[in-house]
Amino acid sequence: MSQEFKFSDPGEGLQEAEVLEIHVEEGTYVNDGDIVFTVETDKAATDIPAPFTGRVEKIHLKTGDTVRVDDVLLTYQPADEGDEEQQQSDSEQEQEQKQQAKTEKEEKEEQEKRDADTGKQKEREATKRKQEDKAEPKAKEREHQAPVPASPSTRRIARERGIDLRDVEPSGPQGRVTTEDVEAFGGESKEKASGEASSKSTTLPDFTRWGEVERQPMRSIRRVTAERMSQAWREIPHVFHQDIADVTELERFRHQYEDSAQAKGGKFTLTILVMKALVFAMKQFPRFNASLDTENQEIILKHYYNIGMAVATDRGLLVPVIRDVDRKNLIELTEAVSTTVEKARNGELRREDMEGASMTLTNPGPLGGTSLSPLINPPEVAILGLGQARLEPVVHGDLDNYEVKPRRRLPLSLGFDHRVNDGADAANFVTTLIGALEDPRSLLLKI
Amino acid sequence: MARKEQDATIPERTDVAVIGGGPGGYAAAFEAAAHGLDVTLISDEERIGGVCLLRGCIPSKTLLHVTELLHATQHADSMGIAFEPPRIDPEALRKWKDEVIVKLTDGLAALCQQRGVRLVQARARFAGNHQLRLEGAERDTLGYGHAIIATGSRPTALPDVDFAASDRIMDSTDALALKEIPKSLLVVGGGYIGLEMGMVYQALGSRVTLVEMADRLMANADPDLVEPLATKCDKLFESVQLNTKVAGLKETRRQVKATLESDDSSQDRHFERVLVAVGRQPNTDELGLDQTDVEYDDEGFIQVDAQRQTRDDKIYAIGDVTGGMLLAHEAMHEGKVAAKAIAGKSAAFDVRAVPAVVFTAPQLAWCGLTEQQAKQDDIEIKTLRFPWQASGRALSMGAEDGMTKWIVEPESGRILGMGIVGPQAESLIAEGVLAVEMGAVAEDLALTVHPHPTLSETIGECAELFLGQATHYG
Numbered sequence: 001m002s003q004e005f006k007f008s009d010p011g012e013g014l015q016e017a018e019v020l021e022i023h024v025e026e027g028t029y030v031n032d033g034d035i036v037f038t039v040e041t042d043k044a045a046t047d048i049p050a051p052f053t054g055r056v057e058k059i060h061l062k063t064g065d066t067v068r069v070d071d072v073l074l075t076y077q078p079a080d081e082g083d084e085e086q087q088q089s090d091s092e093q094e095q096e097q098k099q100q101a102k103t104e105k106e107e108k109e110e111q112e113k114r115d116a117d118t119g120k121q122k123e124r125e126a127t128k129r130k131q132e133d134k135a136e137p138k139a140k141e142r143e144h145q146a147p148v149p150a151s152p153s154t155r156r157i158a159r160e161r162g163i164d165l166r167d168v169e170p171s172g173p174q175g176r177v178t179t180e181d182v183e184a185f186g187g188e189s190k191e192k193a194s195g196e197a198s199s200k201s202t203t204l205p206d207f208t209r210w211g212e213v214e215r216q217p218m219r220s221i222r223r224v225t226a227e228r229m230s231q232a233w234r235e236i237p238h239v240f241h242q243d244i245a246d247v248t249e250l251e252r253f254r255h256q257y258e259d260s261a262q263a264k265g266g267k268f269t270l271t272i273l274v275m276k277a278l279v280f281a282m283k284q285f286p287r288f289n290a291s292l293d294t295e296n297q298e299i300i301l302k303h304y305y306n307i308g309m310a311v312a313t314d315r316g317l318l319v320p321v322i323r324d325v326d327r328k329n330l331i332e333l334t335e336a337v338s339t340t341v342e343k344a345r346n347g348e349l350r351r352e353d354m355e356g357a358s359m360t361l362t363n364p365g366p367l368g369g370t371s372l373s374p375l376i377n378p379p380e381v382a383i384l385g386l387g388q389a390r391l392e393p394v395v396h397g398d399l400d401n402y403e404v405k406p407r408r409r410l411p412l413s414l415g416f417d418h419r420v421n422d423g424a425d426a427a428n429f430v431t432t433l434i435g436a437l438e439d440p441r442s443l444l445l446k447i
Numbered sequence: 448m449a450r451k452e453q454d455a456t457i458p459e460r461t462d463v464a465v466i467g468g469g470p471g472g473y474a475a476a477f478e479a480a481a482h483g484l485d486v487t488l489i490s491d492e493e494r495i496g497g498v499c500l501l502r503g504c505i506p507s508k509t510l511l512h513v514t515e516l517l518h519a520t521q522h523a524d525s526m527g528i529a530f531e532p533p534r535i536d537p538e539a540l541r542k543w544k545d546e547v548i549v550k551l552t553d554g555l556a557a558l559c560q561q562r563g564v565r566l567v568q569a570r571a572r573f574a575g576n577h578q579l580r581l582e583g584a585e586r587d588t589l590g591y592g593h594a595i596i597a598t599g600s601r602p603t604a605l606p607d608v609d610f611a612a613s614d615r616i617m618d619s620t621d622a623l624a625l626k627e628i629p630k631s632l633l634v635v636g637g638g639y640i641g642l643e644m645g646m647v648y649q650a651l652g653s654r655v656t657l658v659e660m661a662d663r664l665m666a667n668a669d670p671d672l673v674e675p676l677a678t679k680c681d682k683l684f685e686s687v688q689l690n691t692k693v694a695g696l697k698e699t700r701r702q703v704k705a706t707l708e709s710d711d712s713s714q715d716r717h718f719e720r721v722l723v724a725v726g727r728q729p730n731t732d733e734l735g736l737d738q739t740d741v742e743y744d745d746e747g748f749i750q751v752d753a754q755r756q757t758r759d760d761k762i763y764a765i766g767d768v769t770g771g772m773l774l775a776h777e778a779m780h781e782g783k784v785a786a787k788a789i790a791g792k793s794a795a796f797d798v799r800a801v802p803a804v805v806f807t808a809p810q811l812a813w814c815g816l817t818e819q820q821a822k823q824d825d826i827e828i829k830t831l832r833f834p835w836q837a838s839g840r841a842l843s844m845g846a847e848d849g850m851t852k853w854i855v856e857p858e859s860g861r862i863l864g865m866g867i868v869g870p871q872a873e874s875l876i877a878e879g880v881l882a883v884e885m886g887a888v889a890e891d892l893a894l895t896v897h898p899h900p901t902l903s904e905t906i907g908e909c910a911e912l913f914l915g916q917a918t919h920y921g
Contacts, residue, residue, distance in 0.1 A: 174888055
């Protein structure tokens, strides 16, 4: 008998993923552990191995689809039965195919229905389980889980959005899930999708009144970025501190060693030097290498120096983490940065490649810009943004006795969490950073 | 939403064919019509309302109301009010009961008209290919987009007993018809129908003997809740014989000879009439289900999912035909779920507490988890009991044998179930249902002000026991 291979949580309570690649076709024979799908979960590509050996009968999705936990990815014929079928004569197989074609329409209808209503599918499975439980009271005992406390209307909203109440963080007393909790958890109301008026507060006007429009789905990376940044903006009291560093000498130094660094590892960029200087400043001001534990009212100081690096890719913004920046020399760092950027652009980053940063560095400068207000990437407490380093006239001396010199100046913008650091801390932090950037020789000594 | 005028002629095809005019059926029909679907409600009876209205809940509660009056007048003796023995006019009583039924069924027919639900009186059978065969209607067939089976259940007979052929051996339908008030009545079955009807006939003057196969009455309710009711039965009935089964019923000209068998004895007893109330079976055997993909178990109960959809995706089933507690209010809720699902809404039967009410004296009601179910499933619970001796209101009405009981999670006090025995349990239980559905904790109930002096106070005080002592108890 054919069996179903369902999508299960690839880690950390994820609910859904986007199918990036399908490595098998209907009819492919796979071995336990073979990679059958690559999906994108929470910005990372994850390979999904087959937990079975057998022949793939039907693939229930296509590239670009969004799969949710418990969705059927494919149905397969387990090995022993599949072997028998392989021994079937060709004509028999042909006949089978014909039959399959006949029922295909029915199957398709069924599938469409399933797709349209995955929540319903889940519920049906739940009932099926219940019915099985009835037949086997012992199994029920084993599987018994108290229902999540929530009012009937909350449960209805969760059902419409295909949300399992067990996944929702409760805010009510003794773990009671409220409607607000379900709404915060997200999920699109299916009824809303079917055109019914929604209870959501923002209702969009009909844009077609003013001209032609098109609608693009918010795919995984865009969606995660949207969620993270709303959370950061909502929860973190951001303050931005701006200053300008004179990087004339630093750039001279960089150009001097660019070629040899390039030969050994990759592009020796300004970002890499700023990263080093940033670690130096963080060592002086450990509360910028921190996280806030609001529940326990504690500040967590980190004794490692990992820098998250914002990388623009054609699939969206990714922030891979460069580990142990303090322990890498400039060549090693150059190498690490260039491989990481390449992995990001090729969509090869794993989830763990994007976790555990001390602070994030974002450098849209090469594209232009004299100032920016970068948003903190939670659970970090600070982010450094770089503007465009430009050659500018700088006045040295005083009013009576001065000289104007061309200098390369780099705008810095530090976004910080005011719950953890104050304006004076930020000023000191940035000044220290500028000190390191303006004097490459001392920077060398410091790193 | 604009309602369509009811069209009396049967069309070739209807969006939703509801088979069965009971509470589940009409609730489903109304809901489907409210979603703008063309709905045909098919019932083989002259009046809609099903067993509930015609031969169940409503007539029995009408008679039980009279029973309560009779009990009250007797009880008044101890309060210094003496009544003459009542004169009972069975014919007038029957008429009163029938009037209630007519009023309600007429009301339903009017609602159908108003809501654009087409009523068809016919027997319906599935004929395959999304067609129903109609017997007794102006058209022979009716095509459907979806069908909802709501044909309910009927009393189960004892082996070798044909209710129709016998006058003295009755099922609940016959008993409610109240043909006569026998001097002696044997009630077979200690479930809610046997107890309710036994009490009706006892109050009207019959000597009632009740036999039950199990070792206690109301086997699915917690024993501590049943106890006051069992005590009352012992007092009212001539005898209550547990662990006893009826080995044979033989009808003679004026009596029925019943052979009652228990572990150690067998005796023949004579009764003027016998009421058999040993269970109900689904009305699924004459629906032509073999023409569909609908699956059902050996007893004929149809298998459905949370949307009430059968294995035949165009056919839904609700109420008694799907088993469960066989309660009208459950069927109504299921009917609405099925109709919503057919209308493409995201609906599911997601109910945590279906209340069960036994309208005896004293009344018995429970909802959610019971103590015995928790034990059986190995669920850890804490039980809180508030005896009504501590309730001023209960004493004032002579109901001190009542009890209110909460089943809660031991740690959080989360309400999992409630049980009540005593007068007004039918209404008091509603607070328990809401508490379970809302995921309330005992403290929520304890902090809610209940009116004094009422029986509802026992609900709040019982919850106080979780926090420590109740004002009047513990």
